Amino acid sequence: MNYTITSATKLSSSNLKAAQDVAKAKLGATGTPKLEVDSSLIAGIRILYGSSLLDLSLAARIDSIKSSIS
């Protein structure tokens, strides 16, 4: 099954490798990912595999901090 990696800017090769390793370790995703760019993430990545979503973006971190203090 294909998966998608979304990042704020185009990923460097080292970060792409690291992202693929995380996708495999956390979601069990293998193969070549589809790459997308979304500046609203600010930094970090978001991995979508099937119905599973792993959000490691700075925007998600900010939302998480917001939830914890509100």
Added chain:
Amino acid sequence: MEINIYQILFQILNFGVVMYLLNRVLYKPVIKMLDDRAKKINEGMSQAEKNLKAGEEIEKTKKAEVSKARKEASSIVAAAEVDAKKKADEIIKKAHEKAKEEVANMTKAAEKEIENAKAKLQKEAATIAAAMAKKALEGALSAKEVEAITAKMLKN
């Protein structure tokens, strides 16, 4: 002057007859009438005295009854005053308790409202802060900074 014995005797007889007639026709009825009248007056006076005594007794009884009634009325009024004071005290006490309870409830409600407002404000502040942070960071970071942050987040 010649004394006529017959005339004297006649006069004595005449006087006796007159006395008898007077006694028979006038004195006895008059005396009887006077006796009757005196008897009636005595009876009337006796009745009047009885009535007077009865009146005094009635007056005495009346005074005693009035005095007794006054004492009873006094006692009733005193008891009513005590009862009314007791009831008034109870009403005042209940009113104080109710007022205290209402103040406590209102304070509690106000505190809850303040807490809710604080929570809402905090939530709104967090939302605004998050939005401002996102807006400030989005596009403000260089490609190298984004890469560095991404690498760090992937390591974690």
